[in-house]
């Protein structure tokens with residue numbers, strides 16, 4: 001049965017983080033200054049076990065979740081990830097997706113597909129090798145990600161989505177080359193505005209390249225037409241190059257927020273449920289899972305958390321930000 005939050009939004013999507021570790025050090029996510037050799041990662045016993053993840057997902061499905069996206073850190077670093085996929089696929093009536101940086105897909109794509117993963121999204125912030133290496137601050141080059149995408153295709157994933165976060169002064173010059181590269185491939189390229197999610201990315205509004213600007217750069221090269229949303233709650237504005245060679249999505253989280261239709265919650269690797277990507281506080285479910293409890297307690301807790309949700313961070317921020325480059329001072333305590 002569907003559960004509504006305080007703004008009448010149902011719970012439909014759950015992002016499940018499987019680890020806080022990553023083999024990249026993207027400057028906007030895990031900058032090396034903060035995630036260097038001395039960084040304290042979660043200990044193995046702090047991570048939710050697969051039994052615990054499965055129980056949370058089953059309960060969330062009871063409350064209305066229909067899409068589960070496995071993410072991280074880098075989800076492919078979690079040992080046995082395909083086993084978890086098989087357990088989640090067995091729940092049934094669930095769209096199972098993963099977001100990955102792609103470099104370990106050669107090793108895992110076939111097993112993930114065989115286990116029942118439906119969709120694959122690969123992040124790639126540039127097609128120029130030097131730009132990509134700078135942005136990801138990793139030992140991997142673009143070819144490692146492209147090989148991963150090929151491995152996903154070979155494993156039978158239908159249309160791979162390729163996500164690029166666009167940051168002014170870092171990779172905005174990669175928009176047109178990325179479209180050029182993926183034209184004709186059948187993959188859907190999506191450009192995402194740089195968000196101030198988390199507390200480690202030193203976000204400033206001046207680094208956001210608005211979706212309208214990204215669209216203009218693409219249109220200057222290829223005529224485009226708009227496509228209708230593929231589903232209710234679709235977050236990307238969908239464009240098609242008129243020659244039919246590519247579909248491109250624009251995700252305008254900052255310039256044109258979509259909080260009113262947001263149906264997403266996220267579960268952190270250590271078992272906290274957040275009802276907004278931006279919320280810094282969450283509700284601990286691991287304590288409940290590992291303590292003494294009665295049947296139905298997890299259901300009651302998740303229902304209460306979603307039922308009390310009033311998050312609309314991007315909308316509030318957008319209203320407060322008159323100019324994209326104006327510094328915004330606000331603090332946000334999410335649910």
Ligand code: SAM
Nearest residue numbers: 029072073074099100101123163165194195197
């Ligand atoms: N490591 C995997 C990856 O990079 O695909 C999964 C986790 S990563 C946190 C998930 C997605 O969030 C990636 O596409 C990444 O680019 C995006 N992301 C991270 N920080 C972001 C930010 N500040 N603004 C916009 N997107 C961001």
Ligand code: SF4
Nearest residue numbers: 022024026029073101
């Ligand atoms: Fe790792 Fe993904 Fe964050 Fe980059 S965006 S540091 S690949 S978790």
Ligand code: SF4
Nearest residue numbers: 259262276277313314
């Ligand atoms: Fe949803 Fe929060 Fe993003 Fe708004 S800011 S769309 S509520 S995740």
